[in-house]
Amino acid sequence: MPSSVMSTSNSSGGPRPPAAVSAVGLRKSYGDKTVLDGIDLHIPAGSVFALLGPNGAGKTTAVKILSTLIGADGGRAQVAGHDIATSPQAVRAAIGVTGQFSAVDGLITGEENMLLMADLHHLSRREGRRVTAELLERFGLTDAAKKPASTYSGGMRRRLDIAMTLVGGPRIIFLDEPTTGLDPRSRHNMWQIVRELVSGGTTVFLTTQYLEEADELADRIAVLHDGRIAAEGSAGELKRLVPGGHVRLRFTDPAAYRSAAGALREAARDDEALALSIPGDGTQRELRSLLDRLDSAGIEADELTVHTPDLDDVFFALTGGTDQTSEEAVR
Amino acid sequence: MSSLSLAVRDSSTMLRRNLLHVRRYPSLTLNLLLTPIVLLLLFVYVFGEVMSAGIGGGGADRSAYLAYLVPGLLLMTIGSATIGTAVSVSMDMSEGIIARFRTMAIHRGSVLVGRVVGSVLQSVAGVVLVGAVAVAIGFRAEGATALEWLAAFGLLVLVALALTWIAVGMGMVSPNAEAASNNALPLIVLPLVSSAFVPVEAMPGWFRPIAEYQPFTPAIETLRGLLLGTEIGHNGPLAVAWCLGLTTLGYFWSKSLFNRDPR
Numbered sequence: 392m393p394s395s396v397m398s399t400s401n402s403s404g405g406p407r408p409p410a411a412v413s414a415v416g417l418r419k420s421y422g423d424k425t426v427l428d429g430i431d432l433h434i435p436a437g438s439v440f441a442l443l444g445p446n447g448a449g450k451t452t453a454v455k456i457l458s459t460l461i462g463a464d465g466g467r468a469q470v471a472g473h474d475i476a477t478s479p480q481a482v483r484a485a486i487g488v489t490g491q492f493s494a495v496d497g498l499i500t501g502e503e504n505m506l507l508m509a510d511l512h513h514l515s516r517r518e519g520r521r522v523t524a525e526l527l528e529r530f531g532l533t534d535a536a537k538k539p540a541s542t543y544s545g546g547m548r549r550r551l552d553i554a555m556t557l558v559g560g561p562r563i564i565f566l567d568e569p570t571t572g573l574d575p576r577s578r579h580n581m582w583q584i585v586r587e588l589v590s591g592g593t594t595v596f597l598t599t600q601y602l603e604e605a606d607e608l609a610d611r612i613a614v615l616h617d618g619r620i621a622a623e624g625s626a627g628e629l630k631r632l633v634p635g636g637h638v639r640l641r642f643t644d645p646a647a648y649r650s651a652a653g654a655l656r657e658a659a660r661d662d663e664a665l666a667l668s669i670p671g672d673g674t675q676r677e678l679r680s681l682l683d684r685l686d687s688a689g690i691e692a693d694e695l696t697v698h699t700p701d702l703d704d705v706f707f708a709l710t711g712g713t714d715q716t717s718e719e720a721v722r
Numbered sequence: 723m724s725s726l727s728l729a730v731r732d733s734s735t736m737l738r739r740n741l742l743h744v745r746r747y748p749s750l751t752l753n754l755l756l757t758p759i760v761l762l763l764l765f766v767y768v769f770g771e772v773m774s775a776g777i778g779g780g781g782a783d784r785s786a787y788l789a790y791l792v793p794g795l796l797l798m799t800i801g802s803a804t805i806g807t808a809v810s811v812s813m814d815m816s817e818g819i820i821a822r823f824r825t826m827a828i829h830r831g832s833v834l835v836g837r838v839v840g841s842v843l844q845s846v847a848g849v850v851l852v853g854a855v856a857v858a859i860g861f862r863a864e865g866a867t868a869l870e871w872l873a874a875f876g877l878l879v880l881v882a883l884a885l886t887w888i889a890v891g892m893g894m895v896s897p898n899a900e901a902a903s904n905n906a907l908p909l910i911v912l913p914l915v916s917s918a919f920v921p922v923e924a925m926p927g928w929f930r931p932i933a934e935y936q937p938f939t940p941a942i943e944t945l946r947g948l949l950l951g952t953e954i955g956h957n958g959p960l961a962v963a964w965c966l967g968l969t970t971l972g973y974f975w976s977k978s979l980f981n982r983d984p985r
Binding site (some may be wrong): 481488 | 818
């Protein structure tokens with residue numbers, strides 16, 4: 392278990408799996424403004440990685456650099472095993488990018504957009520038509536295929552955008568805020584799409600400002616704040632970075648309460664409510680050992696609840712949110 | 723795939739995209755053709771008598787001025803069409819689709835090459851259309867040989883290529899469509915102050931050097947010579963030099979603009 396907020400946990404300790412994306416000390420500034428101030432990343436192939444941060448944290452800049460759209464001022468990065476600075480074309484051949492702003496050609500139809508991508512991936516005419524029809528079907532755009540993309544709704548445009556990204560069968564996909572501006576239904580659709588991509592073995596690098604989204608989708612999350620990675624880990628690991636997790640046992644029988652308090656010496660007592668708080672990170676292992684101790688001591692609580700700080704607490708604690716939430720997070 | 727065949731394949735894909743835009747939204751192109759056609763009809767049918775008297779040393783009728791006017795208007799058609807190029811390039815560059823192209827393993831120059839070839843084709847189509855209007859109202863180039871016709875066509879393509887590359891650069895430095903159309907204004911103003919409408923000799927002395935050595939006048943005089951048998955003289959090499967110079971300038975300018983990191 393990580394002991395400090397800044398540590399990045401890689402608790403397995405074994406050899407690292409091959410990285411789809413790795414970066415060391417990536418830096419970028421625009422004029423005086425430093426947007427990325429030394430970013431290190433290691434994203435295993437086949438996983439979902441979320442770069443989480445508020446607006447202006449540098450998420451889009453990171454995606455632009457890793458997808459070879461712009462150059463970095465310092466640091467190195469490899470994507471799909473190729474250096475982004477020295478072999479950008481090899482990187483481009485392995486990736487698909489769906490930017491924050493729609494990258495579809497509004498003047499032509501959805502189908503023509505897809506066929507354009509097929510041509511640029513040098514698919515044969517027949518193969519291009521097949522892939523186009525398949526992806527339009529998969530993303531629910533078959534009915535709208537012959538309409539100009541400019542007439543599409545926000546959710547449809549985003550789906551077309553991703554469908555276009557998938558034409559070449561990229562191994563690594565960058566999704567820059569894929570659900571920003573979408574209604575809840577479209578957002579859930581998008582989540583489903585991401586899950587399907589991953590089940591097909593694709594590595595997904597997504598940025599989001601929604602903690603819930605990172606929690607839902609990502610294997611690993613990095614919190615980007617002021618151009619630096621403030622913390623990295625699984626959603627659970629991040630939550631455990633913030634103190635405050637505990638298991639609460641509540642009793643109705645004062646005798647049972649007293650004997651439990653005697654058995655669990657580390658517990659904080661709340662004599663009025665007949666409740667005990669046992670600090671912990673809320674992992675299954677820890678919970679099991681606690682239950683074992685309760686069983687062997689013959690204690691039966693009337694109510695057991697696990698309290699973990701949620702990602703909001705983590706986020707605010709790491710990125711210096713409002714005072715109130717910081718207090719809550721360190722409580 | 724070799725890099726040349728990759729370049730050709732991607733460029734032709736980009737060309738198809740641009741031609742598809744023109745086919746779907748012909749109004750921009752047609753609007754730009756309206757200017758030269760209106761000017762042609764206006765100068766021939768409304769000002770024709772006066773203008774003819776001015777150029778033919780007296781006694782010339784309207785058809786003499788028509789003959790004088792057409793070569794200039796054909797070149798003006800190209801200038802006008804390339805304004806459309808500047809506008810659509812600036813619109814295109816602000817779209818996410820160009821960012822997408824930049825992150826794809828395609829031939830990098832194909833975005834620009836496809837655009838330029840498409841615009842040149844559009845310009846040539848415009849020239850043919852305006853030329854057809856001219857012929858319909860009585861323009862004839864009966865003295866011209868097949869070789870001269872071919873040379874005239876070649877010159878028009880060369881001018882279209884030069885102005886298109888410049889327009890692409892103008893489109894790329896312009897943050898939006900309005901700015902692009904303003905920046906590209908010289909492409910339609912320059913023909914007005916060339917020998918398109920009146921001979922340079924008829925202009926005030928201080929203005930003559932400007933009119934004589936700007937890119938349009940040598941091209942117009944060369945075209946006139948090829949179609950109507952007037953004296954070409956030094957205008958031929960001058961026109962070709964202008965075209966090659968502008969093409970080179972526009973090519974490297976546009977290329978360096980495109981290779982800059984996008985905002």
